[in-house]
Amino acid sequence: MTKVFTAEEVAKHTSADSCWVVLHGHVYDVTNFLPHHPGGSKIILQLSGRDATAEFDPIHPPGTLEEHLKPEAKLGVVDPESLKKLHAPRGKPIQEEHRPPPPPLDTLLNMDDIEAAAKTQISKKCWAYYYSAADDLYSKSLNNLAYRQILLRPRVFVDVTRHFSTSTTILGGRYRLPTPLYVSPAAMARLAHPDGEAGIQRGISRFGALQIVSHNASMTPEQIAAAAPEGQILGWQIYVQTDRAKSERMLQRINAMKDKYRFIVLTLDAPVPSKREHDERAGIEARLAFESAASSPASQSQSGKPDPNAGVGKQLFFGTAADLTWTTTLPWLSQHTDLPIVLKGVQTHEDAFLAARYSRAHPEWNLAGVILSNHGGRSLDTAPPAVHTLLEIRKYCPEVFETIDVWVDGGVRRGTDVVKALCLGAKAVGVGRAALWGLGAGGERGVGRVFEILQGEIETCMKMLGARSLSELGPRFINTRAVERDIFDGDSGLDRSGLWEPPSKSKL
Numbered sequence: 001m002t003k004v005f006t007a008e009e010v011a012k013h014t015s016a017d018s019c020w021v022v023l024h025g026h027v028y029d030v031t032n033f034l035p036h037h038p039g040g041s042k043i044i045l046q047l048s049g050r051d052a053t054a055e056f057d058p059i060h061p062p063g064t065l066e067e068h069l070k071p072e073a074k075l076g077v078v079d080p081e082s083l084k085k086l087h088a089p090r091g092k093p094i095q096e097e098h099r100p101p102p103p104p105l106d107t108l109l110n111m112d113d114i115e116a117a118a119k120t121q122i123s124k125k126c127w128a129y130y131y132s133a134a135d136d137l138y139s140k141s142l143n144n145l146a147y148r149q150i151l152l153r154p155r156v157f158v159d160v161t162r163h164f165s166t167s168t169t170i171l172g173g174r175y176r177l178p179t180p181l182y183v184s185p186a187a188m189a190r191l192a193h194p195d196g197e198a199g200i201q202r203g204i205s206r207f208g209a210l211q212i213v214s215h216n217a218s219m220t221p222e223q224i225a226a227a228a229p230e231g232q233i234l235g236w237q238i239y240v241q242t243d244r245a246k247s248e249r250m251l252q253r254i255n256a257m258k259d260k261y262r263f264i265v266l267t268l269d270a271p272v273p274s275k276r277e278h279d280e281r282a283g284i285e286a287r288l289a290f291e292s293a294a295s296s297p298a299s300q301s302q303s304g305k306p307d308p309n310a311g312v313g314k315q316l317f318f319g320t321a322a323d324l325t326w327t328t329t330l331p332w333l334s335q336h337t338d339l340p341i342v343l344k345g346v347q348t349h350e351d352a353f354l355a356a357r358y359s360r361a362h363p364e365w366n367l368a369g370v371i372l373s374n375h376g377g378r379s380l381d382t383a384p385p386a387v388h389t390l391l392e393i394r395k396y397c398p399e400v401f402e403t404i405d406v407w408v409d410g411g412v413r414r415g416t417d418v419v420k421a422l423c424l425g426a427k428a429v430g431v432g433r434a435a436l437w438g439l440g441a442g443g444e445r446g447v448g449r450v451f452e453i454l455q456g457e458i459e460t461c462m463k464m465l466g467a468r469s470l471s472e473l474g475p476r477f478i479n480t481r482a483v484e485r486d487i488f489d490g491d492s493g494l495d496r497s498g499l500w501e502p503p504s505k506s507k508l
Contacts, residue, residue: 002077003076005078010049013049022051023056026076029075059190102121102441103117108453110453111434114446114450115437118436125191130440132276133376133381134276134380138377139380139384140377140411141377147412150479151478151479155466157466158467160466163468164468166458166462166469167179171369172405177208177210179208180426183430183435185344186433186435188218189217191218193446195443196218196439199447201227201234202447203438203445203448205232212234213234213261221254222253225261233260235261235264237267238264238265238266238333239321240266241320263340264341265344266344267344268346269380330358330362331362334364342371342405347389352392356397360403368404369405373430374386374410376411376432386426390426393406394425397494406426409430409431415456422470422473435450437450
């Protein structure tokens, strides 16, 4: 018979020696798990002795408890009448954030409108995690500024009323997509809206766009795949774990859904956690609020030392491997999946060249492409925007475009940004924050509105330029001179021996 606990009984267990929490009405003893929690023990202790469902659910996919806790840790249930007492923090309750009704989605005309609307609907914790970037946010700002600095060169007397298309092929022609616009890995979507990552999938499905599902998704890959209509293409992002067995188990799950997950995205631009001050500050403020509301002085921080796990970003990073190499990681990955592999986080022409070189030298690795990305400015501040790396590749090793797919993300806020990247050789262009802001502004319909706006702007831009298909786009439609002066200007640093014929003429 299931044991029933009162709120008073649960509230007694708030220390590292005996820590209980309530989740979905069930009482769990998480004492033994405290030292192993990815976000550190402090965050669990802040929620101890009460109902932590509201804090737990948005950032943990179903199955998390079963994966990390032994069956005996589930002690019983809490008395329903007592449950209401556990919903509020001990002591003085924390004031709820007031949220106005969401604006009608058809009144939102651009990404600035979408982001502003989302900010009124989501929690401060959610906003800080999505908005934050590394250090001074310079790379985050430059990502978009670089697009602004590229000018368009429209042609006239072109009939754009017939045979117009924005379709593209990816991964060596394996798949055709109606649009080059895709969703980059975007973690913790349920922080913004209960629709979560599945809502993003449903929101973009009418555009036939692909979604790369985050390794740190707040829903299971199975749940997200179930939301995808027949023929929809998904990719799975992987952060290789220090415990490789965890990554291998996840790859087994993805391999079992090859009808939906068609490729693997290996993220490489975050070997260590970065400093994202908005995110960290929100975590500190939440901790102080809990400590202020706590009835026991013992629960308050006494060390005066900074919390190394403040913020959602650092909590998610726990367990990520920093020992990846070309010649150890790629063979290992190819042993555990036969899906095409795309490398995310390439930020120099040298690494793009190496990716193409290894793709040719080791076809068994199934290395199909790279994503030029600085993690939305969230990893290393002052790292170059994708546009700079695109221009570097065109200058030093244009043969890369003929060998593997080159995708980009970061800083895209207009359809014109997408078209400019395509003119420089990108096969596909991703948005991350825009999808999350759309979700926050209106759930899956908000995501649909984001893609409606951007896809409309892509089509308008192409027609204004006089291009009827993506194959007609090229560097003569843009003026990149203002950006070229800021890209790397040293020697190529490339060893082409035994790989290609002498380098072809620069495409700049």
